[in-house]
Amino acid sequence: MNVAYDDLIAFHGHSCPGLAIGYRMTMAAMDFLSSSHAAVEELVAIVENNACGVDALQYISGCTFGKGNFIFKDYGKQVYTLYNRNTRKGVRVVFNPQNIPEDIFKDRERFAHWLLTSDEGDVVSLKEVHIEEPEPARIMDTVVCESCGELVMSTRTRELDGKTVCIPCSEKHHVS
Amino acid sequence: MNVAYDDLIAFHGHSCPGLAIGYRMTMAAMDFLSSSHAAVEELVAIVENNACGVDALQYISGCTFGKGNFIFKDYGKQVYTLYNRNTRKGVRVVFNPQNIPEDIFKDRERFAHWLLTSDEGDVVSLKEVHIEEPEPARIMDTVVCESCGELVMSTRTRELDGKTVCIPCSEKHHVS
Numbered sequence: 030m031n032v033a034y035d036d037l038i039a040f041h042g043h044s045c046p047g048l049a050i051g052y053r054m055t056m057a058a059m060d061f062l063s064s065s066h067a068a069v070e071e072l073v074a075i076v077e078n079n080a081c082g083v084d085a086l087q088y089i090s091g092c093t094f095g096k097g098n099f100i101f102k103d104y105g106k107q108v109y110t111l112y113n114r115n116t117r118k119g120v121r122v123v124f125n126p127q128n129i130p131e132d133i134f135k136d137r138e139r140f141a142h143w144l145l146t147s148d149e150g151d152v153v154s155l156k157e158v159h160i161e162e163p164e165p166a167r168i169m170d171t172v173v174c175e176s177c178g179e180l181v182m183s184t185r186t187r188e189l190d191g192k193t194v195c196i197p198c199s200e201k202h203h204v205s
Numbered sequence: 206m207n208v209a210y211d212d213l214i215a216f217h218g219h220s221c222p223g224l225a226i227g228y229r230m231t232m233a234a235m236d237f238l239s240s241s242h243a244a245v246e247e248l249v250a251i252v253e254n255n256a257c258g259v260d261a262l263q264y265i266s267g268c269t270f271g272k273g274n275f276i277f278k279d280y281g282k283q284v285y286t287l288y289n290r291n292t293r294k295g296v297r298v299v300f301n302p303q304n305i306p307e308d309i310f311k312d313r314e315r316f317a318h319w320l321l322t323s324d325e326g327d328v329v330s331l332k333e334v335h336i337e338e339p340e341p342a343r344i345m346d347t348v349v350c351e352s353c354g355e356l357v358m359s360t361r362t363r364e365l366d367g368k369t370v371c372i373p374c375s376e377k378h379h380v381s
Contacts, residue, residue, distance in 0.1 A: 040216070042244040042267045051271070068218040078358070084271035087263070091218045094270045094277075095227070095260030101270075104372045105345070105358025123355060169281070179299060182254070182281025196280045 032056070032089045034145065041084040046137055049144035050107060050124050051082020053152045055089045058111045058122040061155050067091030070098040073112045073163050077104040082124075097166020112160055119158045125151070174198055208232070208265045210321065217260040222313055225320035226283060226300050227258020229328045231265045234287045234298040237331050243267030246274040249288045249339045253280040258300075273342020288336055295334045301327070350374055 034052060038044045059065070064072055067090060074092035076083050079101065086109055087093045107124035128151040133139045144152060170183040176198035187199035210228060214220045235241070240248055243266060250268035252259050255277065262285055263269045283300035304327040309315045320328060346359040352374035363375035 040264065040267075041269060042242065042272065047271075066218065079270060079273075081271045084269045087270065088216065091216075093217060093260045094255060094263065094275075095223075095257045096218065097255075099270075102372075103361065105361030106355060106371060106373075108355070126356065179282060179284070180302065185279065185281030195282060196278075197282075 037085055037088050040088045041081065044141055045081055046140045046144060047081030048085055049082075049141040050152075051080075051085030052089070053144060053149065054082060054107070054109055054122045054124055055086045055111075057149050057153045057155055058109060058120050059090060061120045061122075061157075062111055062113045062116070062118055064090070064111070064113050067096070067098060070096065070165050071114050073098045073100065073114065075100040075102060075110040075112075075160075075163075077102050077106040077108040079103070080107070082107070098163075100163060110158060110160065112163065114162065117162070119160045121156045121158045123154045123156075125154050128152075213261055213264050216264045217257065220317055221257055222316045222320060223257030224261055225258075225317040226328075227256075227261030228265070229320060229325065230258060230283070230285055230298045230300055231262045231287075233325050233329045233331055234285060234296050235266060237296045237298075237333075238287055238289045238292070238294055240266070240287070240289050243272070243274060246272065246341050247290050249274045249276065249290065251276040251278060251286040251288075251336075251339075253278050253282040253284040255279070256283070258283065274339075276339060286334060286336065288339065290338065293338070295336045297332050297334045299330045299332075301330050304328075 037052060041048050072090055072092055074086055074090055076086060090111065092098045108121065110119060110121045112119040133143055171180045172183050172186060172193060174181050174195040175192040176194040179195065181195040185196060186193045187196060189199050213228060217224050248266055248268055250262055250266055252262060268274045284297065286295060286297045288295040309319055347356045348359050348362060348369060350357050350371040351368040352370040355371065357371040361372060362369045363372060365375050
């Protein structure tokens with residue numbers, strides 16, 4: 030697949046080495062899975078950090094925070110795992126920094142250019158993985174918080190003095 | 206500001222009532238703050254759910270999961286708070302479902318159309334809020350996990366038998 034890097038910059042807001050890393054990681058993983066942008070949840074991503082590159086992952090793969098096919102594990106690692114529900118094929122992609130020329134680290138523009146133009150094998154490592162299929166997203170009932178009157182998902186309520194309230198209302202009570 | 210809903214659909218993957226809700230909530234909040242898409246972190250968003258609408262928030266506001274200006278509170282509420290670092294102005298926007306005609310709930314296409322075309326005051330409520338300015342994102346050092354050899358953010362390591370390891374390696378050890 031082909032995604033214009035300029036369109037990705039418009040989404041993220043700016044270009045940077047981190048975005049370039051995410052671009053190469055995601056494109057490599059998508060090609061490995063022969064996948065295109067997910068319309069619903071046919072692709073799932075597990076991301077192990079919340080750095081700039083994850084915006085490339087969201088934009089290119091369609092595994093987005095709002096769609097239920099995006100799982101965040103706060104491991105601080107430049108690693109994504111993508112899984113295709115149709116083919117049941119998964120891939121783990123890791124950023125490989127060992128080939129970066131030492132003199133370009135501090136020049137963010139040159140560094141981003143190097144990341145975008147180097148051979149895929151110099152930037153990322155890919156490995157097919159077998160993972161347990163993640164649960165699809167579910168739509169939950171909505172109830173009214175008996176304290177503030179706002180709507181809240183039924184699975185995110187707390188009981189307080191015999192009332193069903195939202196988490197912020199339950200925490201305000203505990204603070205006061 | 207003006208954002209084409211079709212471009213947003215391309216990012217999210219499909220149109221749905223949830224996306225339309227997020228579109229109206231975000232557009233209303235951005236207009237209230239006289240803000241445009243964030244290039245870096247001049248805007249910050251606190252979102253209280255991870256439903257479809259949050260993709261509209263990311264796409265329109267530039268407060269994205271990968272950029273450090275996106276804070277998730279898992280409250281299950283259709284509420285976003287946007288804060289402009291330049292003006293120090295904040296707004297809390299809430300989805301108002303009470304005006305939705307009862308007969309259109311089950312027709313997702315008609316429902317989305319109603320959400321996109323109704324008066325703003327029929328869809329959302331806005332309130333200026335004063336919040337503590339969120340910390341900007343920080344770049345952390347990277348170290349090598351002494352078990353798997355992969356890179357990991359220094360603040361996401363664990364000590365295990367005298368070695369500094371990443372969280373997945375520390376958990377594998379505990380399981381075996």
